[in-house]
Amino acid sequence: MKSPIRLERRLEQPRWLNWAIPLISLLGALVVGGLVLLATGKNPLDVYWRILDRGFLSERSITGTLRTATPLAFTGLCAAAAFRLGVINIGGEGQLYVGAVGAALVGLWMGGSAPVGITIIVMVVAGMVFGAMYASIVGVLRSQFNTNEIITSLMLNYIAGIILNYLIFNSRSYWRDPRSVGFPSGKPLEERTHWPTYELFGFSVAFGFLLAIAAAVVLWVIYKRSRLGFEIGIIADSPRAARYVGIRTKWTIVAVTAMSGALAGIGGASQVGDFAHYLDAKGLQLNNFGYTGIVVAALARLNPLGAILVAVLLGGLTNAGYSLQGPDFPSGLVGTLQGLILFTAVAGEILTKYRLRSNRAGTKAVAA
Amino acid sequence: MNSNIFIVIAASAIFYGTPLFFAALGGVFTERSGVLNLGVEGMMLIGGVTGAWASLHVGGSAWFTVVAAICIAMAAGAAVAALHAFLCVTLKANQTVAGLSITIFAGAVGLSSYFANIWKVAENPVTRQIRKLDVLGLADAPIVGPLLFNHTILTYASWVMCAVASWYLFRTKIGLQLRAVGESPQTADAMGISVVKYRYIHTMLGGALAGLGGAFYSLAIVPTWVDGMTKGAGWIAIALVIFGFWRPGLTLLGAYLFGALQSLGTVLKSRSYDIPGDVLDALPFVMTIVVLVLVSTRFAHKRIGAPAALGVPYEREER
Numbered sequence: 001m002k003s004p005i006r007l008e009r010r011l012e013q014p015r016w017l018n019w020a021i022p023l024i025s026l027l028g029a030l031v032v033g034g035l036v037l038l039a040t041g042k043n044p045l046d047v048y049w050r051i052l053d054r055g056f057l058s059e060r061s062i063t064g065t066l067r068t069a070t071p072l073a074f075t076g077l078c079a080a081a082a083f084r085l086g087v088i089n090i091g092g093e094g095q096l097y098v099g100a101v102g103a104a105l106v107g108l109w110m111g112g113s114a115p116v117g118i119t120i121i122v123m124v125v126a127g128m129v130f131g132a133m134y135a136s137i138v139g140v141l142r143s144q145f146n147t148n149e150i151i152t153s154l155m156l157n158y159i160a161g162i163i164l165n166y167l168i169f170n171s172r173s174y175w176r177d178p179r180s181v182g183f184p185s186g187k188p189l190e191e192r193t194h195w196p197t198y199e200l201f202g203f204s205v206a207f208g209f210l211l212a213i214a215a216a217v218v219l220w221v222i223y224k225r226s227r228l229g230f231e232i233g234i235i236a237d238s239p240r241a242a243r244y245v246g247i248r249t250k251w252t253i254v255a256v257t258a259m260s261g262a263l264a265g266i267g268g269a270s271q272v273g274d275f276a277h278y279l280d281a282k283g284l285q286l287n288n289f290g291y292t293g294i295v296v297a298a299l300a301r302l303n304p305l306g307a308i309l310v311a312v313l314l315g316g317l318t319n320a321g322y323s324l325q326g327p328d329f330p331s332g333l334v335g336t337l338q339g340l341i342l343f344t345a346v347a348g349e350i351l352t353k354y355r356l357r358s359n360r361a362g363t364k365a366v367a368a
Numbered sequence: 369m370n371s372n373i374f375i376v377i378a379a380s381a382i383f384y385g386t387p388l389f390f391a392a393l394g395g396v397f398t399e400r401s402g403v404l405n406l407g408v409e410g411m412m413l414i415g416g417v418t419g420a421w422a423s424l425h426v427g428g429s430a431w432f433t434v435v436a437a438i439c440i441a442m443a444a445g446a447a448v449a450a451l452h453a454f455l456c457v458t459l460k461a462n463q464t465v466a467g468l469s470i471t472i473f474a475g476a477v478g479l480s481s482y483f484a485n486i487w488k489v490a491e492n493p494v495t496r497q498i499r500k501l502d503v504l505g506l507a508d509a510p511i512v513g514p515l516l517f518n519h520t521i522l523t524y525a526s527w528v529m530c531a532v533a534s535w536y537l538f539r540t541k542i543g544l545q546l547r548a549v550g551e552s553p554q555t556a557d558a559m560g561i562s563v564v565k566y567r568y569i570h571t572m573l574g575g576a577l578a579g580l581g582g583a584f585y586s587l588a589i590v591p592t593w594v595d596g597m598t599k600g601a602g603w604i605a606i607a608l609v610i611f612g613f614w615r616p617g618l619t620l621l622g623a624y625l626f627g628a629l630q631s632l633g634t635v636l637k638s639r640s641y642d643i644p645g646d647v648l649d650a651l652p653f654v655m656t657i658v659v660l661v662l663v664s665t666r667f668a669h670k671r672i673g674a675p676a677a678l679g680v681p682y683e684r685e686e687r
Binding site for chain 2: 009036040041088090101116141145146147151152154155156158161162163165166170185203238239270280285288291292294295300330333334335336338339347349350353
């Protein structure tokens with residue numbers, strides 16, 4: 001039996017694939033998701049329309065979408081930065097928690113005394129440092145002992161979750177509000193430590209979101225213009241070749257993993273400074289921002305500027321999920337759709353290597 | 369005698385280690401064929417939720433229901449694994465990201481939670497559980513009772529499977545061909561072995577075993593459905609494949625070691641030892657990292673047993 005379509009090796013990768021693949025992937029995910037919805041007795045068009053409506057079609061929904069997009073942008077950049085080197089850091093989740101712990105620590109400690117600007121800067125830096133240090137565990141183990149970074153970073157996610165629970169629920173830590181007796185919660189930060197929000201085009205935009213855009217631009221410049229970016233490209237393509245030409249691959253792995261963790265760490269700091277204003281042990285763990293960041297990075301094809309756009313897109317999906325959740329919009333639906341998007345994005349990568357050709361007489365291109 | 373803490377821990381290590389072993393044994397098969405499966409956690413959860421559904425909705429005698437639930441969970445795990453094989457074998461996608469996509473798609477906040485929600489599985493505790501047996505009436509015998517004669521049917525099945533798997537991998541022709549596919553698909557292909565077929569079958573077999581492990585959580589350990597109930601067991605299972613050097617017997621030992629770590633919290637808490645619960649909760653995860661580092665340093669250059677073509681898609685035209 002001959003399959004009607006065959007794969008033909010591409011000799012070069014046309015530029016239009018950069019945006020065509022994410023679009024095809026997204027469309028594919030919606031179709032497959034629609035089949036899942038149909039199979040479980042839901043009307044896909046109705047569900048999709050409501051997601052669109054709650055995610056993107058009003059000022060209020062866009063404000064909420066940008067709010068959800070903020071941590072996703074950071075975790076997306078975190079994943080993209082590491083994946084680009086070939087280091088599969090899936091520890092964005094834990095690095096985000098730890099960044100939040102760091103930012104909450106300095107926020108509580110500096111409290112109302114220091115000037116507002118300085119407090120905010122120190123909180124951002126603390127988030128970065130904590131996230132970077134936590135990620136360095138993964139980077140050092142990978143570069144020194146060649147330990148599988150996927151499993152170590154994932155284990156550290158669980159450990160970070162346990163640390164959060166310990167700090168808020170199971171100890172009398174500095175982060176816990178001593179007044180919260182019945183249900184323990186984090187100590188609230190002084191109002192002076194709250195990060196500003198800006199009104200842009202009628203939507204309120206968190207300071208953290210602007211930081212994410214700035215971080216994406218910095219990353220983009222690093223990739224395009226710096227020596228480090230060049231070396232990252234070589235190591236990703238061939239670690240061996242990189243060593244032969246004298247690139248310090250071990251150092252680069254540690255540095256990039258730390259940078260990747262720093263990005264997720266700012267995401268955690270932004271959760272504290274922009275939104276929660278205390279160390280929200282439960283809320284942080286509820287949202288799976290780190291794992292969704294992997295979807296963001298994959299759909300953006302590891303492009304930092306693309307990651308911001310995709311973060312807004314998936315932020316809208318997640319945000320719609322929050323506001324729609326109920327009996328006829330079960331939890332798990334948004335996660336399923338996100339997983340499908342990642343799934344089709346992975347599948348879509350085949351189009352960079354191959355073109356699909358019809359196997360019937362003549363060689364008419366079927367798609368792509 | 370049988371309430372001696374070491375015996376209690378050893379017995380519960382076997383109990384908690386059983387699902388880890390199923391998932392890890394599945395990983396051994398999958399990885400021996402050269403496919404890396406990081407979707408184990410997702411497959412376990414899908415197995416868990418479908419098993420719980422079946423135990424609530426399949427009628428008949430208790431035994432029939434349990435057997436049906438196990439079969440359905442295994443079929444569901446295999447179905448999800450087929451998706452993974454499609455990505456990795458047919459589309460030759462990056463196996464790491466493909467596996468992650470499976471875990472995110474099927475995992476704790478994905479399809480397994482969606483199914484649990486629309487089937488209303490979480491609201492009802494599982495009535496038809498997989499219970500511990502009293503084999504030959506020896507469950508209360510000193511020492512050997514709790515260790516050997518007081519387990520679920522699946523634990524006994526896992527011992528049989530461990531032996532059969534070793535025989536299959538190292539003593540049969542198909543096992544030899546399977547290892548050839550994982551070591552050098554080019555050679556296997558030249559010998560006339562279908563690389564695609566072997567990889568599909570063993571990835572799906574791995575998924576079925578992961579689904580079985582998931583069902584053990586929802587039908588025996590907890591036993592009711594909770595979103596994300598495997599809590600990283602799938603990932604520990606992936607690490608166990610490495611600790612076990614891709615061999616069923618060693619994997620079984622590793623699974624019991626981690627079963628012991630997982631059960632330590634429950635056992636020590638029930639005896640009011642004053643150890644912070646969070647430390648015990650973190651122990652399996654910390655130990656996974658520690659053991660992984662140990663294994664990767666000592667055998668950095670000569671990783672015993674790792675299939676040479678693991679994680680590499682096979683493309684016939686690229687020789």
